[in-house]
Amino acid sequence: MTHDPSSECSNTSHDKASTKVSARLHQQCVDLLTEVDAFRSLLETNLRNPQLVEVRQFRSNVNSELKMLQKLEQKLTVQIKNQRTSEEKGVEADNEADQSGEEGQPNKELSSSQQIGDGKSDNIDHEIEMRLVHALRSSNMPFYQAVWDIASNSCEGLLAMGKRFYWDHEFETNRVGKGSGGGDKQANKDKRKSVFVDIVAADGAEWVKVSTISESRLLFEMAKKGWEAESEDDFSDSDDKRPAKRTILRNFDGDDPGEDDDDDEMELIKLARDLRKAANATRVRYKHPQVRLVLPKIGEGSVPEIDDILAELRSYGIQVECQANLTPRQGKSDLTRLLPQPFKNFTPTLNVDCTLLLAMVSDLSHIKDITILPSFHRAIVRQIEVEKDMPLLPSELWPSMGSHELICASEAAVRMREIVELIGSTTEKARMDILMESPASYGVDRKTLIERFQALSDHTVPTDWAIPVKIVDAQPEIESCLAEKKLPSVADDVADGLSDINYSVFMYGWVKDMTTITSNRTIDKQIETTIEKNRNDDESIEGPHVWVCDTARSLVGKDKGRKD
Template sequence: MIQDPGSLIPPNDEHTKASTKASAELHKQCMDLLNDLDSFQALLKATLRNPQLVEVRQFRSNVSAEMKMLLKLEERIKSQVEKSKRNAEDSGDNELHGEQKQQPIDDMQSDVDSDVEMRLMHALRSSNLPFYQAVWGIVLSSCEGLLALGKRFYWDGETKAPWKKSGNEKQANKDKRKSVFVDIVAGDGTEWVKVSTISESRLLFEMAKKGWEADSEDDVSGAESERPPRRTVLRNFDGEDPGEEDDDDDLELIKLARDLRKAADATRVRYRHPRLRIVLPKIEEGNVPEIDDILAEMRSYGIQVECQETLSATIGSSDLTRLLPQPFKNFTPTLNVDCTLLLAMVSDLSHVKNLPILPSFHRAIVRQIEVDKEMPLLPSELWPAMGSRELVCTSEAGTRMREIVDLLGTDTEKARMRIVMGEPSEDGGCDSLIKRFQALSDHHVPEDWKLPVKVIDAQPVINACLAEGKLPPVADEVAEGLSDINYSVFMYGWVTGTTTITSNRTIDKQIETTIEKNRGNDERLEGPVVWVCDTARSLVGKDRDRKD
């Protein structure tokens, strides 16, 4: 919780009443916003394996810096008030002893106080806090699946999808002139939101300064006279890259819309460009025809433009859980489980809470034990991902998993493997399997977990779909780079439209890269639907006899 700054507010003297009230209100609002952000960060830490995947820290730091600035400003102005008062009193004493008739000291002090008050109020009105409040209010009122509060995207070269960047990577050798700063990345990366708190008067002033004027209608007659006046636009984006051109004459909102479009066109999230939204809380559409023309120009870039957005959510009183990432929202009713996660489902590392660390353990095993102790993989990620969905795996993935467990697994890992794969089948249905599995896990096993995993003979299905042309031609390029197991897993998920879950990020990236290189002009081209678990689990026995 942020400390209440009330004790730092200057005394409520007559000459500082307005500024003190404004300052106190800003402090309260800033404190509420910081508390909201702290609550959200605590929620991220409690629910996500990697809270840093949601980029909030910099935004929170900016708000905190604004609070410090307000406090310093307040103290500085208070000091100036006291100094001015002393100077005025000294000057008044000296002049009262002179021969010339002087202005009464009360009037002199009033002039000083008014000047200080004006400067203080101007500084308070210049605070960035209203912008931060607008951003957070829009998040609360209209966003889900928040990934970032502030993120820069480039159109010069490859731009990574939001969830594929570690957070520590830097955009080396990137030209910021070929980038745009997005205020909100929501929809699990599929929506970018930009907020501008420009006022109507400021926008009209900029339009006049930049030369946006209506064409003369003196020579227009007949039906054409009923048309709204067209705008004289000094320069607009015409499809070619204007990045090297001087755009000083462009309106900031038009430049913003154009830059958003270019950055979005250079970025794909699950094979699709992100949706774009610009929110203008201080602009009222339909009020000024000249401004409506600007809004229409912005929308011509394929951007949703919202004016005077009603921030229905109140800071400090909203359900923040709606803002959590929702990576499982679009999962298919059946999940295609890769061999890597089949192994994670049976590993002792995933199920034994206080697994003793032996000297013979490889450091990778030790690290997995430490990570799982902080945030267990199955309860925090895999079981929520699987939910009550049907689980299948290809025969190649199932066979490979059995081979690894039989060769390297402990007795408990082998026992879990038999339960997961439904062996022997005569031992009962799903309820029986869950009870048997619970006896082998320190974690509470969800009762709706669909065991066993059904094994699918994927090759006939894949061959039939390929023969029928159900996949795009790029499928041949994708298939050439896959091993037999990966071919069966990822191609089966692709031809059936089933979500594949895996921890093999390398193959997922390989497939995505191949598709993008062969996309051409096909904007609708998509690859298999894949969800990548950020961490894997080895078997305890895998490196049992190997020294570090």
């Protein structure tokens, strides 16, 4: 009796199918992890604090998917091995049966048992294989790949690969940017009043949500949820056989779609509504983030019912992109475009706060090997440690300033000079005289000033650094602008909450519509909060453009316990 190969062929074809799917998904995971790790290396190289860009959880999700695939591959390997062992035993049993029967007569009892046994084996193997194939095809890997491809192909200034945002909370809890808790999970927040955004880009100004729902699945859900097209009348009139304009039925009764239960609402519509709520509760540089919904498996213009859904999604002020809008990926992406671009919108002239003027002359910023003395305040010791890992000037301040013209309010210059003269070291005083517009810098060309400054620094001073910093009288322009009501009325509320020096610095930047650079995060947040609480639904109001440096530097001569 010879072995029937039909069962083996059937199982082999399934094995090849599952093996092929598994290998493809496995390789996708490996390739994606490689790209994410390459981007993380870029962050480590280019950012003082790489953790500000949230990609860790996304990478963890992909890695978990890889582990799941590896477990399925192990099951598949065991299944194939067991199957082959069983087949080999079956062949041996058949041979033994042939030998035990009478010559020329088949062993009917064994043949019948063999046939029944083979059938059960085939069914079991087939069921196991189908479950494996189903598990493989249910993998989240295609979704993760789609999210990454959309980010790397169409986004810039990445801040997060996955972040949750809430609504019905105070403005302060929904800020996006350095040091903010914009989408951070907090115990007192209701997750039901939140939305998960797949990509936060444009330095926080753009949210991208990806849905890999298929057209067939969308149409099925439309039917299940009771969404259907109808006419206002059966026909527009008795003589006109053309249907009237089609409309979409919504599954809620009230004027506010958010006031009813969402159980019967279509997931995409609910998603769009939640994205809009969260975006309306979030401000990035005084504006709500732009929302983009990407549907890579949905076509537009061929199925009227789907087009109606797309129109409904767009009615929430959301940009919707379908298959035809997406650019196919061509090879490896330029990951540098994903790096945050905090200096992209800087004005040609920068308004420098006193906090950064001090950082620019501090010995901590320029001397690589400073001996830590017992008299040093613990804050100075910490700054020395941080400076060794990532020097402030080369990594952040000089790149931020570039070749921009630098100015500062006279109040900031006076305060800075008072501090340096009081507690600054000899070298800190010398740098101040070179940096600031003063008799020591009058009539001296930039090249010479850079050379003098270089002699006082262990770092390479950029030759295009626009020193000296020009000192301006800010008060007259601020008062004139406020008197003429050139700023929004909320400017009076902002001004009332500022000290004299902060009034001069931040109000001058606002009046002149120029970027103010500072390390004073407290004042920046105070200004934003004041504006949000007093904007009175006026969406056009924007406050001063402020860039906050992550850290500051004290003067090395500062005594323990003394405050600037």
